[in-house]
Amino acid sequence: MEEECPKAKVPCKFSFAGCKVKLKRDLVQRHLDTSKDEHLEMIASECKRLKADVGNLQLVVAQISPFLSPLELPMNNFERFRSGGTVWRSNAFYTHFGGYKLCLGVSPNGWAEGDSSTYVGVAIYMMKGEFDSRLKWPFKGAITVELINQRKGGESCKKVIVDQYTDPRHFERVTEGDIRDNGWGYPQFISHSDLYKPEESKEYLVNDTLIFRVTNIEVFSV
Numbered sequence: 001m002e003e004e005c006p007k008a009k010v011p012c013k014f015s016f017a018g019c020k021v022k023l024k025r026d027l028v029q030r031h032l033d034t035s036k037d038e039h040l041e042m043i044a045s046e047c048k049r050l051k052a053d054v055g056n057l058q059l060v061v062a063q064i065s066p067f068l069s070p071l072e073l074p075m076n077n078f079e080r081f082r083s084g085g086t087v088w089r090s091n092a093f094y095t096h097f098g099g100y101k102l103c104l105g106v107s108p109n110g111w112a113e114g115d116s117s118t119y120v121g122v123a124i125y126m127m128k129g130e131f132d133s134r135l136k137w138p139f140k141g142a143i144t145v146e147l148i149n150q151r152k153g154g155e156s157c158k159k160v161i162v163d164q165y166t167d168p169r170h171f172e173r174v175t176e177g178d179i180r181d182n183g184w185g186y187p188q189f190i191s192h193s194d195l196y197k198p199e200e201s202k203e204y205l206v207n208d209t210l211i212f213r214v215t216n217i218e219v220f221s222v
Helices: 025-034 036-067 078-084 192-196
Strands: 009-011 022-024 071-075 101-107 119-126 141-147 157-162 184-191 210-219
Touching: 009 025, 022 025, 025 036, 101 210, 119 141, 119 157, 119 192, 141 184, 157 184, 184 192
Parallel strands: none
Antiparallel strands: 009 022, 071 210, 101 119, 119 184, 141 157, 141 210
16 A cells, blocks of 8 residues: 555655655655754744734634624613614624624614604614625524613513524625615514603613613524
8 A cells, every 4th residue: 555655755744834845755764854954944934823823813803702792782872863863873793703794773763664663673784794705695694682671680672683584685795885774673672661661670771871782693694
């Protein structure tokens, strides 16, 4: 067999470090004995390269980690958005490391659907991301969003606002601009009455601030 033949050509044991020599098996030891200094230099160079790669990876992880779920997204100045009829959008976040880029959109007066004007609407918006060229499109998954009950010990309002039944057109890759115009979610995520007339165990709006939490993201489209 070739793997046992002393005349078969084999790569140097230091090929991982950059040695490109291929020689007969019975000459390998001589090569190792006469090339120790070169191999040590190669190993030192490879270690330096790997250290730089690790440093770069740590930097990327440090930059993206704060934007991975679970994460809290505080919406300040709720009344200003409500009275102005405008949609608030959160900072961007990612489904996972190297994943899809999204943001949360909140309409204090819901969306034009029935009596949704007396509700807060919440949706997920697709954004143009750094890793889009490596991902499968459209994005498919499940995203759970929670409105934090700021009264200690109280139950929060939690909904799965993206799931396997979501219209995939809302989660195609963004090719124009930075964010898709239309999101997907709940026009009636929570009623105004729950915000302005809190029960003893519920207090969502505190100091004109709502705190949303993206508690779970599952990706089906990888």
